[in-house]
Amino acid sequence: MVVIKEYTTTELGIKPIKAVPLTPESFAKFGAIISADHQVSQAPKSSANQGTALKLHKVAPVTNNYENCPSKTPATANWNIFRCSPPKHLLSTSSNSSESGAVMNQYLSKVLERHPFSTQTFLPMGRSQEKIGYLVICAPDGKDGLPDYNKVEAFICKGNQAVTYGVATWHAPMIALGDEDYLDFGVLVHENGVPEEDCEEVTYNPGLIVEF
Template sequence: MKIIINPQPITKENFSKFGDMITTADIKPIEINEGYAKRFDGIANLNTSKDNGETTICIFSALKRSFPMKIDMMEKHPLGSQAFIPMRQTTFLVLVAPEGNKPDLNKIEAFIVPPEIGVNYNPGTWHFPLIATEDMNFLVVDRKGSGDNLVIEHLDKEEIILKY
């Protein structure tokens, strides 16, 4: 089976079945710090408390990927959401499939995430690990705690290619 995936621009609507597009667009801020800052609430639905999990913030230092690239595995985190926020202006890609026992290869989608945008995967969303278009650090909001929160599905028998 050969599948070619061409990413599309991300929107809140087309990504909503996989999680949240993290952006301040369309959110009315609250002025704080005597008007020197604005606070944007409700930009992502973090969900890390299943089975007594806790929220952790970490930094992933990602290396630039080469395209077209072979997709040889997908992973999911059934016990918690996982958010990726670039630490400087960059474009990155996400490749996802709906929640299920295994990734549904007929429902794989890829998105181009432009500068000033992040993503938050719902618990159980299948995804390929971070796809950076340049060497880049990402702030990651993740779950830590007991339980098996990483499921990997190897896709060695399939030929799945992500073009960009």
């Protein structure tokens, strides 16, 4: 990965970002989600496995655009595992003065990254659908091709929901939540081994504040 820009957030006047629940509609501008609870009534489907399964068709794209990369180095589709621990040094909890007794969680986001020529899918493993599993943060391109820091959005994700970031979509590294020591993800992405073509980063200091 290659850092292509560094920002000092105290000079930008960015307001805190309020996270919302992950749904196909809320995330559509950044890619797609895999969430059977939502898609069982929306996606094209058919019977499978001698009638014992319901197949939901093409719920998320898998895209390889490395034919357009400068080096022309071909990429392979790789399944990786990310064992993600909650970033406790970047998480905090405080009382919300506007709501009596309410507690506000905050995350300080210091990095947004993108994969210029590939989608990337994160599939959580081993977390109950009843529990909040992780936090996702995304941003659209600004006019300069870098993240538009005034349009950053955040999403609260359950343990039975996966996300697919669209090609070249700016997003934060995965943020595991909860009391468990870690959350495992199966991660599908195309990679060619050229650092600046596989991943670009933009950093923020001290960071973007996300409330959830």
